[in-house]
Amino acid sequence: MKALLKVEDLSVSYFTYAGEVHSVRGISFEVEEGKTTALVGESGCGKSVTAKSLLGLIEKPGKVGDKSRIIYQGKEITGYTEKEWNEFRGKECSMVFQDALVSLNPTVKIGTQIEENLLNHEKSISKVEMKKRALNMLKLTGIPDSESCMKKYPHELSGGMRQRVMIACAMITNPKLLIADEPTTALDVTIQAQIIALMEELQEKLGMSIIIITHDLGVVADMADEIIVMYAGEIVERGTARDIFYNPEHPYTWALLQSVPRLDSEDKGILNTIEGNIPDMINPPKGCSFCGRCPYAMQICEEQAPQTTQITDQHSVACWLMDDRADRTNVPFGRKNL
Numbered sequence: 001m002k003a004l005l006k007v008e009d010l011s012v013s014y015f016t017y018a019g020e021v022h023s024v025r026g027i028s029f030e031v032e033e034g035k036t037t038a039l040v041g042e043s044g045c046g047k048s049v050t051a052k053s054l055l056g057l058i059e060k061p062g063k064v065g066d067k068s069r070i071i072y073q074g075k076e077i078t079g080y081t082e083k084e085w086n087e088f089r090g091k092e093c094s095m096v097f098q099d100a101l102v103s104l105n106p107t108v109k110i111g112t113q114i115e116e117n118l119l120n121h122e123k124s125i126s127k128v129e130m131k132k133r134a135l136n137m138l139k140l141t142g143i144p145d146s147e148s149c150m151k152k153y154p155h156e157l158s159g160g161m162r163q164r165v166m167i168a169c170a171m172i173t174n175p176k177l178l179i180a181d182e183p184t185t186a187l188d189v190t191i192q193a194q195i196i197a198l199m200e201e202l203q204e205k206l207g208m209s210i211i212i213i214t215h216d217l218g219v220v221a222d223m224a225d226e227i228i229v230m231y232a233g234e235i236v237e238r239g240t241a242r243d244i245f246y247n248p249e250h251p252y253t254w255a256l257l258q259s260v261p262r263l264d265s266e267d268k269g270i271l272n273t274i275e276g277n278i279p280d281m282i283n284p285p286k287g288c289s290f291c292g293r294c295p296y297a298m299q300i301c302e303e304q305a306p307q308t309t310q311i312t313d314q315h316s317v318a319c320w321l322m323d324d325r326a327d328r329t330n331v332p333f334g335r336k337n338l
């Protein structure tokens with residue numbers, strides 16, 4: 001499989017009055033052509049900052065670290081100028097956000113908003129062609145009566161429909177990568193499922209890669225080819241959806257799995273939140289970042305950051321429990337001591 005995007009040692013800091021906030025701390029991953037990668041983790045763990053850095057959207061007081069490398073189709077794009085990023089955004093990579101009502105322009109008709117996105121990248125396109133493509137795209141997103149929707153304003157549509165419009169705006173330029181940052185968080189469960197199904201359908205038809213960001217592992221269970229679990233600006237575990245759901249090895253992944261609302265259980269939809277808070281990102285802990293909240297923490301976890309252990313080609317985890325000397329008798333998932 002070919003990598004569309006390679007991220008190497010990405011770090012992003014925000015320089016605030018309180019100090020340097022280490023939002024993303026040296027993460028590396030790849031996104032394959034036509035595949036879906038999910039970035040999962042709690043609020044504040046660096047998911048959106050990671051996404052923004054892939055689109056050249058880190059603004060002051062933020063700064064991408066000097067050693068960071070973003071490689072797109074074999075070409076390093078980390079040092080792109082604003083003009084180059086402008087061209088890259090939309091044409092190569094588009095983003096869909098959580099709240100369509102904020103991202104869409106409330107005073108411009110839906111059709112015009114989609115057409116404007118197209119015009120930005122295909123300056124010589126004719127009006128007729130532009131209209132036709134906008135309408136076709138809207139139809140592809142499954143909006144009923146697309147023709148009349150073109151003439152509506154965002155507030156005239158339901159949340160789910162607005163999210164479809166956002167996806168149409170993002171996909172009209174036929175980008176090779178779609179980044180969806182919590183695209184379903186503001187929607188109810190049934191509509192969430194429809195939007196996920198729509199993205200999968202578009203991926204099948206148009207062949208783009210997707211990075212989907214969520215704090216809810218349940219959302220990406222069926223959709224993601226690869227799941228990257230982030231904690232406090234780092235990758236703590238990554239693997240196929242199968243690895244993460246059936247053979248998770250990091251205590252933070254276990255906690256995330258236990259916090260997925262289960263519709264089939266008795267406590268319908270009740271979310272187990274993970275106890276404690278993420279560490280202070282101005283002074284991140286010197287050992288494992290999750291150690292303060294981890295029921296299985298050992299002395300070493302406080303003192304030294306764990307190495308990443310490669311379990312299989314696709315599955316890796318950064319946790320001291322993987323060390324041969326660790327006592328794993330009481331762990332709820334993963335390998336026990338045999």
Ligand SMILES: Nc1ncnc2c1ncn2[C@@H]1O[C@H](COP(=O)(O)OP(=O)(O)OP(=O)(O)O)[C@@H](O)[C@H]1O
Nearest residue numbers: 014021023042043044045046047048049050215281
């Ligand atoms: N403009 C900014 N200035 C200062 N700090 C920032 C800025 N943007 C993000 N951060 C910090 O970077 C860290 C990561 O933020 P990020 O938005 O990536 O989290 P997230 O994982 O997307 O969370 P959420 O699920 O809430 O969207 C947080 O500690 C946040 O406070």
Ligand SMILES: [Mg+2]
Nearest residue numbers: 047048049181
């Ligand atoms: Mg976010």
